Amino acid sequence: MTFEQLGLIDPILQALKTEGYTTPTPIQQQSIPVVLQGRDLLGCAQTGTGKTAAFAIPVLQLLYNERQAGNHPRGIKALILTPTRELAIQIDESFAAYGRHTNLKHLVIFGGVSQLPQTTALKQGVDILIATPGRLLDLMDQGYIKLNQLTHFVLDEADRMLDMGFIHDVKKVITRIPAKRQTLFFSATMPGEIASLANTILTNPQKVEVTPVSSTAETIQQAVYFVEKNDKKQLLIHVLKDPAIKSVLVFTRTKHGADKVVKDLQKASITAEAIHGNKSQNARQRALTNFKSGTTRVLVATDIAARGIDVDNLSHVINYELPNVPETYVHRIGRTGRAGASGIAFSFCDTEEKEYLRDIQKLIGITIPFVNDHPYAMADTSLVHIKKSLPQKPDNRHRQRNHGNNGQRRNFRGSDRSDNNNRQRNHPHPQARQNSQRTEEAERW
Structure with a gap:
């Protein structure tokens, strides 16, 4: 299978070609069509399987199509919540690479650094926000971030959120975003508390599991x-x-x-x-x-x-x-x-x-x-x-x-x-x- 066979639009296909991508990974093959249909998704796959592209590519396409149709009011439309700064930065880099021809604005925010550059960028308008839980809640409490226009929510590395003690912050964020949204939930493992969280925030999700839970790659x-x-x-x-x-x-x-x-x-x-x-x-x-x-x-x-x-x-x-x-x-x-x-x-x-x-x-x-x-x-x-x-x-x-x-x-x-x-x-x-x-x-x- 090729990316062309997944029904991707030309702006994204051009970006993938520039990146040297030719064949989607199993989780990308299974996830991208589901997300493009607007369905909720529960993805369980070990690290290194291409999860970021599995949600970034279809989210970019959905937002691009909405904008082309004139149905794209100003405001944050997609939120990607992730546990660490490094991972947030790399996800932001992926959105930049895959969405280089879409003219969609993305921003990454995290703690441990001055908030001024982040708040300045937020004031200029953002379509896609990649964030760690602490800084996100902080800027929401200060009034810099409003998520009332949100249509796509991605929770990435959910099990690591649990490990790091962020699960309560995640639940706080969920209570402050629109109930009517598309939710994509990714986790490498599925302990009981994470499975329970998934059940509460997903609506009739399609489950994608490309490898056995907690297995190591054969390579x-x-x-x-x-x-x-x-x-x-x-x-x-x-x-x-x-x-x-x-x-x-x-x-x-x-x-x-x-x-x-x-x-x-x-x-x-x-x-x-x-x-x-x-x-x-x-x-x-x-x-x-x-x-x-x-x-x-x-x-x-x-x-x-x-x-x-x-x-x-x-x-x-x-x-x-x-x-x-x-x-x-x-x-x-x-x-x-x-x-x-x-x-x-x-x-x-x-x-x-x-x-x-x-x-x-x-x-x-x-x-x-x-x-x-x-x-x-x-x-x-x-x-x-x-x-x-x-x-x-x-x-x-x-x-x-x-x-x-x-x-x-x-x-x-x-x-x-x-x-x-x-x-x-x-x-x-x-x-x-x-x-x-x-x-x-x-x-x-």
Whole structure:
């Protein structure tokens, strides 16, 4: 299928051609016709599947057609609500690219910066507003934003809104927009509270689910390095000796941890920068720009900071620390292998993180192969505690793989599957599992 077959108008087709787009992704193929029909949509797809274009392209076409028909009164017609500044900026860039020939005005607003340029732009008139919840409500309360003309509402990354504690702000926004509207709801995962929210704001929606919930892309090659916690720094430097790793996004659980990794890499003469909530907006944008241009080889990020990072041809993701929430692993490695491209994801697992690895493997339904011949290998790589809850289904393509590093061959050996998947398990730190998601990684934006 081509974009022409989706019934898109010439101004948008010209823009897509300029961007080099030829074939829509599965979620775009399924979503664009539904949105063009004016229906509500519930989209469930993992990160990197092309969700932004799936809603931006049809919204632009609907607004353009309304304007051409003379049925386009002044005011904000479309609102895209998203959790982070970085993601908001990238969505705004997408609207600029796809809508370059439509003459529709779009604006992005977020907190942490002066509101003056944003309020000035609002006074000049805006058709499409991309916003984070806090700044949106603030400017609404000040009277700068009125949404009484709104006809299209997009809630993007709904599950991350929940993770970041923004769900109440989202509900406030919903009470202040017209009840008669088209609503597009996108989420990578569908926990109970998010499903309940979707049920309350969508009207007879068409559901689009292009991949199983919480699955990882098949184009991403995954591997685990078992390593003691104190040896992770040296292991990372060792792995980065591979010249094939041109650009790599490294994840830590905390902002302090990200800064420490950057210092360690810089001491080893490896260009690295950190991106997290304690950095100023300008500093984060500068680090991201340097990373995209190749000036910086390694970008070290916390989970929330990285959610909106979209880098073409990112070859590697490294989990310096495994996430304590298994769904986060899916989001992390989804930064590579985007839009059908291939990618590689390495994870460093120390003794305390083996339970996290078990939960991750149970969620994604595969056994992640492990590298057994690196110089900082953990003395005890026993997976006894992990075997109990692994799924039974075979996945032979993950049993053994070879990956080059400095001319050496590596064997990726997967752990055994369990024959007792239904056995009830007790997490060694149940309280930590309940509360850890609200630790330092859950930075507010």
